[in-house]
Amino acid sequence: MFVVHVTPELATVAKVGGLADVVFGLSRELAIRGNHVEIVLPKYASMRYDQIYDLHEVHRDLWVPWYDGAIHCSVYFGFVHDRKCFFIEPHSGDDFFDRPAIYGYPDDVLRYAFFSRAAIEFLWQSGKHPDVIHCHDWQTALLPVYLYEFYQRLGMTHPRVCLTIHNFAHQGVVDGALLRATGLQHPERFHHHDRLGDPRYPGMLNLLKGGIVYSNFVTTVSPRYAFETKDQGQGFGLEGVLHAHQIKYGGVVNGIDYDLWNPEIDRHIPARYGIETIEAKYDDKRALRQRLMLADNEKAIVAFIGRLDPQKGLELVRHAIFYTLERGAQFVLLGSSPDPAINADFWGLKRMLNDSPDCHLEIGFDEDLAHLIYAGADMMLVPSRFEPCGLTQMIALRYGTIPVVRAVGGLADTVFDKDHAARPLHERNGYVFNDYDHAGLESALGRAIACYRDYPDDFRALMRNAMHTDYSWNRPGQDYLNIYDYIRNG
């Protein structure tokens, strides 16, 4: 099968969050299973060019319709860790992707509306007829709209579209200027509530909604989040749309890339280990302490890695830092936010805790340090308000680092409480709490720290269970292939 992923992010070249990891891992899994896979993404000025092999121009003149004219683009090809990637570079005064960051600009919606158009125009002009075009999030949700409104008429009748929604909090809501820019000419048609009309803001258009309406299949990244978004008011206004299209909506838990996240071969950590050689994890713990100048003692290390976004439960993270220190453990945080106020808040906290030998907050994005933390920490905290899937708990499990999570979204589908889960003992792999408050958090984190200190054998057994859990791309890869088959034959 020929599959093209159209995406705003791809690890290891253009990563803001978990979406980048998913495209990276899933594309490899599909290729291993004998499919032809290509990836189309913007040519950002801010990409990690050192991670792209053999980058060269393949199309000098791609003209992409925009407003009343067209924007001249070039297309480059290169390999990102063996994945075949096409990078689209527009040449216009807008400098859509020639900017220091990936997101965070007032014209973000127009930038990605343009990218989606450029991506399908590129597929069309280069004569590619993939079986499936797999789009990701609001940034590429207009692609199926373009396909069915413009390109099908031109003879592009073969491809089917699968849209994966990694987060309903971001939908790409914009005013009618979008229609003029994109050539989607008939306002009454596209503003209609059956198409792109935003359910919450009258007169506005919603790209993600358009993607749901026009795609052949829509997934989100866990069954629990699929249920929460459709039936529990977590769809940020799109609950009704999901209901109307529920026949083509489902959840597939993400995998993690076991080549990248594997303590047995990880080159970012000083000591490699597996289930049988778990002792070596403590060399990584020492290395982590050395790197972050933490005291070397008998205490557990509790870690948090993630975007510092309200989604991640920042008040509970803050509370967890003090609670952890009070309970005689150490705390390590790695995170950053595009919001200066949130960063400033955590910088304030960092200054306040500067003298503690048991706490380190690292405010920034650091892939290498992330590996060392996954390996060196004993517990990984994920106290999210909502969490579509969550990758940090799955990576932590792989490294024998025990997740302490709130039972929402994908966290509820992947972590099972040591003491309370309705699961056989060998499948229990972490600590889980329900209520989004201090007592909830303490009920799980307190048990985890106490088990580490008072029942080391039990904790060790839990670590082994964690490392046995299979969250590779093996199963989700097959699930996506089944979806692709279903829509091709539908």
Ligand SMILES: Nc1ncnc2c1ncn2[C@@H]1O[C@H](COP(=O)(O)OP(=O)(O)O[C@H]2O[C@H](CO)[C@@H](O)[C@H](O)[C@H]2O)[C@@H](O)[C@H]1O
């Ligand atoms: N400061 C930092 N330095 C280094 N590495 C950092 C970092 N901050 C985060 N990371 C890394 O980025 C990834 C984040 O994964 P998450 O599951 O938290 O994704 P996110 O919420 O961004 O994405 C959304 O999409 C993903 C994928 O579908 C869903 O799992 C998730 O629930 C949804 O919110 C992890 O690999 C983590 O290690």
